[in-house]
Amino acid sequence: MSKISQIVPIVLANPEKGSATWASVMILVRVVTSDGMVGYGEAVPTLRVINVYNTIKQVAKSYIGKEAEEPEKNYHEWYKQDFYLARSFESATATSAIDQALWDILGKELGAPIYKLLGGKVRDKIPVYANGWYQDAVYPEDFAEKAKRVVNMGYKALKFDPFGPYYDWIDEKGLKEAEARVRAVREAVGDQVDILIEHHGRFNANSAIAIAKRLEKYNPVFMEEPVHHEDIEGLRKYKSVVTSLKVALGERLVSLKEAMVYIGERLVDIIQPDLCNIGGITVGRKVVNLAEANDVEVAFHNAFGSIQNAYSLHLSATVKNLYLLESFYDWFPQWKRDIIYDETKVDNGHVKIPEKPGIGVSINEKAIESMKVEPKELDVVDEPVWVVKGTWKHFS
Numbered sequence: 001m002s003k004i005s006q007i008v009p010i011v012l013a014n015p016e017k018g019s020a021t022w023a024s025v026m027i028l029v030r031v032v033t034s035d036g037m038v039g040y041g042e043a044v045p046t047l048r049v050i051n052v053y054n055t056i057k058q059v060a061k062s063y064i065g066k067e068a069e070e071p072e073k074n075y076h077e078w079y080k081q082d083f084y085l086a087r088s089f090e091s092a093t094a095t096s097a098i099d100q101a102l103w104d105i106l107g108k109e110l111g112a113p114i115y116k117l118l119g120g121k122v123r124d125k126i127p128v129y130a131n132g133w134y135q136d137a138v139y140p141e142d143f144a145e146k147a148k149r150v151v152n153m154g155y156k157a158l159k160f161d162p163f164g165p166y167y168d169w170i171d172e173k174g175l176k177e178a179e180a181r182v183r184a185v186r187e188a189v190g191d192q193v194d195i196l197i198e199h200h201g202r203f204n205a206n207s208a209i210a211i212a213k214r215l216e217k218y219n220p221v222f223m224e225e226p227v228h229h230e231d232i233e234g235l236r237k238y239k240s241v242v243t244s245l246k247v248a249l250g251e252r253l254v255s256l257k258e259a260m261v262y263i264g265e266r267l268v269d270i271i272q273p274d275l276c277n278i279g280g281i282t283v284g285r286k287v288v289n290l291a292e293a294n295d296v297e298v299a300f301h302n303a304f305g306s307i308q309n310a311y312s313l314h315l316s317a318t319v320k321n322l323y324l325l326e327s328f329y330d331w332f333p334q335w336k337r338d339i340i341y342d343e344t345k346v347d348n349g350h351v352k353i354p355e356k357p358g359i360g361v362s363i364n365e366k367a368i369e370s371m372k373v374e375p376k377e378l379d380v381v382d383e384p385v386w387v388v389k390g391t392w393k394h395f396s
């Protein structure tokens with residue numbers, strides 16, 4: 001068995017920016033074993049690049065010297081050591097990235113792509129929905145025109161946040177603006193394309209309920225993060241009133257037990273674990289089983305880079321109760337696709353499952369070397385990093 005000998009955090013940036021501020025950076029982890037095997041994982045960037053970079057170095061202390069082929073055991077060792085794992089996003093994302101890299105190594109050592117290690121695929125290709133496609137969309141016609149392009153690319157589902165600069169509350173003007181954008185997209189794509197409404201956890205329960213009442217006539221498949229992430233009471237209130245629409249959430253979950261809170265209380269209909277902060281493959285696959293046992297569908301959150309995307313494809317291949325996988329892939333800056341030699345193209349709304357051992361794609365080490373930067377703070381400006389760029393605006 002090979003020991004973990006090196007864990008290196010790597011921050012990548014490039015002048016070509018993504019469709020959201022956070023999308024212009026990637027944080028990778030390179031794990032090397034005593035017999036020279038190399039695995040890669042990806043952590044969450046957003047507004048904590050420096051913290052995550054440094055936390056990876058601290059979490060690595062728990063993994064160095066351990067058996068590379070034991071991701072499950074290694075996860076629980078760090079879980080025991082880090083008193084605050086379930087309260088620390090940095091620790092959760094660092095652990096998740098290292099865990100991904102260990103599954104990559106495991107697959108390479110056994111000569112099998114990760115989906116095979118998980119019991120094999122239940123589908124031959126992965127259906128995806130589009131996100132990131134509506135940069136600079138402000139007027140309803142902007143959303144409509146961009147949505148038509150997405151459908152012409154072959155996508156059968158698209159997600160967007162129609163709420164401009166509203167936060168906590170939404171007033172009649174905001175409801176009218178959101179409705180105009182959603183109506184324009186529905187009219188542009190017709191009723192055979194799934195529309196998914198992203199709230200980014202902006203609202204209090206009363207506002208989220210008012211939004212649901214206004215938008216339900218456009219038949220959205222789900223309402224994502226309608227209330228603030230930690231507002232369990234607000235979500236209970238929302239679910240008790242809004243019975244005709246499904247709730248999707250999960251991108252901010254950092255543990256299996258946290259997922260259980262929402263699944264156990266029937267507060268989520270489509271769970272969206274993110275393999276870069278839920279606990280990697282090791283925990284991600286457990287959340288999926290919990291969801292299956294409770295008739296909750298799965299749609300992995302998948303918003304960061306091409307390494308995360310590859311792992312999300314593997315898990316999506318093995319999940320019977322998959323709704324769709326999220327994809328920014330066609331709206332990544334090209335450098336993110338170059339890192340994996342653009343091996344996971346979206347074709348007519350579907351992606352082939354990566355078949356090489358481990359992560360399943362080849363890693364462009366030269367591209368990684370050429371884009372390495374020192375971690376630094378991101379500016380905090382009026383438009384938050386978590387919206388698609390140029391959309392934090394009114395039009396009326």
Ligand SMILES: O=C(O)[C@H](O)[C@@H](O)[C@H](O)[C@H](O)CO
Binds near residue numbers: 020131251
């Ligand atoms: O559902 C999603 O893809 C997310 O909400 C993104 O839109 C966020 O911007 C990102 O996850 C922030 O880190």
Ligand SMILES: [Mg+2]
Binds near residue numbers: 224
């Ligand atoms: Mg989201």
